[in-house]
Amino acid sequence: MTTTEDEFRMLVDGHSSMVYSVVLRLLGDPGLAEEVAQDVFLELHSWMPRLESVDHVRHWLRRVATHRATDALRRRKVRPEGQSDEFEEKHDRPTESGGDASPMGVAMERMLLSLPPAQRTVLVLRYGEDLSPEEIARTTGEPLATVKSHLQRGLQLLRRKGSVVLKEFVRG
Amino acid sequence: MDELDLSPKEVEDMEDELRESLRHVPAPAGFSDRVMARVAQKEATRKARERQKSFFGGLHRNAGVWTSIAAALVLAVGGNVMHTRHEREEREAAQVQAQMDLAMELTGHALDQVQGNLEKSPAGQLLDSLGK
Numbered sequence: 220m221t222t223t224e225d226e227f228r229m230l231v232d233g234h235s236s237m238v239y240s241v242v243l244r245l246l247g248d249p250g251l252a253e254e255v256a257q258d259v260f261l262e263l264h265s266w267m268p269r270l271e272s273v274d275h276v277r278h279w280l281r282r283v284a285t286h287r288a289t290d291a292l293r294r295r296k297v298r299p300e301g302q303s304d305e306f307e308e309k310h311d312r313p314t315e316s317g318g319d320a321s322p323m324g325v326a327m328e329r330m331l332l333s334l335p336p337a338q339r340t341v342l343v344l345r346y347g348e349d350l351s352p353e354e355i356a357r358t359t360g361e362p363l364a365t366v367k368s369h370l371q372r373g374l375q376l377l378r379r380k381g382s383v384v385l386k387e388f389v390r391g
Numbered sequence: 392m393d394e395l396d397l398s399p400k401e402v403e404d405m406e407d408e409l410r411e412s413l414r415h416v417p418a419p420a421g422f423s424d425r426v427m428a429r430v431a432q433k434e435a436t437r438k439a440r441e442r443q444k445s446f447f448g449g450l451h452r453n454a455g456v457w458t459s460i461a462a463a464l465v466l467a468v469g470g471n472v473m474h475t476r477h478e479r480e481e482r483e484a485a486q487v488q489a490q491m492d493l494a495m496e497l498t499g500h501a502l503d504q505v506q507g508n509l510e511k512s513p514a515g516q517l518l519d520s521l522g523k
Binding site: 342 | 405406408409410411415416417419423425427429430
């Protein structure tokens, strides 16, 4: 796809929310998420001649955003895996969704950030991007069985961590 | 899942909550402007690098021409050096020749004078008369 500057800007405008959200959910740090999301679009600019359609661009963005966020997690060790089994309730931490999330949403965000990155990634792609396990496998480059395993374990861990908290919210 | 003590309805509600929590959030204000500024900066750097590459690439493409020019320069400078050296040697040879000629001339004069003196001396006159 060849694009003019205006067309590329429209692509950025149209996909910035998706890219930023994926990266933010995986990193949990708004500043770092913006930096990584910008890098993704910068990379997109170089890749444009090789992309064939808007759908291709969307798939490419989702895949590269996931990979770059994972790279950033490894690099900066935002959330070391060793701490992920414990749900840390950080009441002083601002919510990533900008403060308009419900208490249940805030708790959910915190629990998500406490999951191991691989499980967090598949949950974000499954419930945030509404991708099927097959699409997630294509996006992350992992085998389908691994994706399904991460999905199941991630949900179990999330449920276990939040069983008490969730009950309070769900049952009102 | 059974050990979690959550009913199917509760699981479903939790998944809904998960979807709700993971809804897209807008990128920070001015995000697109900052991306476009970085794109423009990157493009400017790329173009500058291309210009630089084309300049040096041009030099590389015309390597034959530049080699010929360099060879001509080397020959010209070398020829000039050889010519200068040859001229200097010729000049030195001429000086040596002139000094030699002068020495020969002086020697000739000296010999003429000795011969004149001999002829004017009594011994010379005696020899002269004997010869006649």
